[in-house]
Amino acid sequence: MKLRFVFITTACIVMLAASAVSFSPSEIEYYKGDPLNRAKNWMSGNLVQTVFYNYGLVGNIGEISGEWPIGTGNEYVGDVSPLVGVEFVHPSGDTLRSVITTDGPRGNPDGPPGGGEFWGFEALPGFSAPAIVGEDPLVAVSNQPSTWPSYWPDKMIHDSADVGWRVDNNDPGWSGSWNGYFGKNVTNADQECYFQMDDNRDREWF
Secondary structure (H helix, E strand, O other): OOOOEEEEEOOOOOOOOOOOOOOOOOHHHHHOHHHHHOEEEEEEEEOEEEEEOOOOEEOOOOOOOEEEOOOOOEEOOOOOOOOOOEEOOOOOOOOEEEOOOOOOOOOOOOOOOOOOOOOOEEEEEOOOOOOOOOOOOOOEOOEEEHHOOOOHHOOOHOOOOOOOOOOOOOOOOOHHOEEEOOOOOOOOOOOOEEEEEEOOOOOOOH
C-alpha cells in the first residue's frame, strides 16, 4: 500500500483529463520518495521558531525545536514524528494493518530484519530548488523564493492515479509562483512550506 502526502505548513501551527503537456508513466514513476531527497528549513511566526524536514520530522536534537519566544533559547519540542496507521480488509477476508513512521532521533526505525534501510516516509524529488554547492538542501518556503523549484511537478504533470497532480494548461508548472493550498500565489499565513512525501520504500507487505 503506497501513500502520498502533501504538506503545506503554516508558521503559526507547525504540523499539511487530458493535458497539453504529456508525460510518460516512466516520468511519473520518477516522483517517488527517496532519502536522497531529504531537506530541512526553519519557520518562525507568532514568536515560535523551529526546524522541520520534508520527510515529516519537526524538531531535532541539536537544532532549534519549538523555541518560544524566538531568541530566548527556551525550547518546548524534542521532536514531532508523525505516524499514519492503516487497516485494510483484503477481498480474501484477511485484515492487514500497517503503521508508516517518520525517521527521527529516537532510533528503532522501521525497516527490514537486521536494519540497513528505512521503510517509512521519504520526500519526493522536485519540490524545492537544487541545493547550493557546499550547503544543505532547503525545503521550499513561501517567503524564500530561492528555495522554490523551477516548476512544481504536481502542476506540470497529470497523474491519473492522484487527483492532486493536475497540470495547469494555462500555466504549466507555475514557474516563479508559490504553490499555495488555496491556489497559485495565495497564502494563508506569513510563512508556508510545501513538500510531498510517500512510503514508496516500505516493503513490509512485499
